[in-house]
Amino acid sequence: MRDILKPALLVxxxxxxxxxxxxxxxxxxxxxxxxxPEPGLHNYANALTDELILSVFLRTFRICLFVTVFAVIAAYAIALVWVRGTPAQRLAAEVCILIPFWISVLTRAFGWVALLSNRGLINTWLTQLGVISEPLTLVRNEFGVILGMTHFLVPFAVFPIASAMRSLDERVLLAARGMGASRARTFWQVFLPMTAPGVLGAAIIVFVFSLGFFITPAILGGGRSVMAAELIYLRIFQSPNWGLGAAISVLMMVVVGLLLGLLMRYARPKSMLS
Structure with missing residues (x-):
């Protein structure tokens, strides 16, 4: 009995x-x-039939998909340097991974605005160098939102990928090299498949995190690339339509739960955590 009570008291x-x-x-x-505003299923009916809400859902999933792909690719490269690089390269990778955690999401978003706006650093430099004659539209659109979200989520994707890389048996790589495989073939046919659980785990983390983003899309999207979280805020605090906003929130929770259930089933959680 005591063996059961002690963990229960702690947890x-x-x-x-x-x-x-x-x-x-x-x-x-x-x-x-x-x-x-009245009992019934009308809020869910509106959420599933309203063209504006459906377009926001599609935009949200599209942006989250792009963010997941770009963040995982960047995180894989950083994790590769962090795990298998020289001591100096590992130190540089650790700095790149840890420093973003010390900067708030609001500061990062406004930093990207300073870089990407029409009078920002990038457009100013390109104009002065004669590369462009008119400023490029890099914010207040999906491009700016994807860039800002990817920058924020890359560090979160690094850890599961690095964990998968560290759990590799070096003897397998040495065996592949000993049998005449080139470095490129060893990477694509041995190293990458063996780290696939970490990649899938990183993809799950990034995709689920990105579904709930609010500040970055609101600032970098400028109201032109509204995502689900911002739509919920607008429906609850500005419309106001609390019932519809709540229904959208519940639908997003259901979608996240289904995605996690399916992905975790096929990702084999034990191999992701090893």
């Missing part, structure tokens, strides 16, 4: 905190979606 406060912080608020949002 119990954490479970109570998580229930108070996440489960109770979600149940409140769930009840709003069915009761406001």
């Amino acid at each position: 119990g406060p954490l479970l109570l905190f998580l229930a108070a912080a996440y489960v109770v608020p979600f149940l409140g949002v769930l009840s709003w979606s069915f009761t406001l």
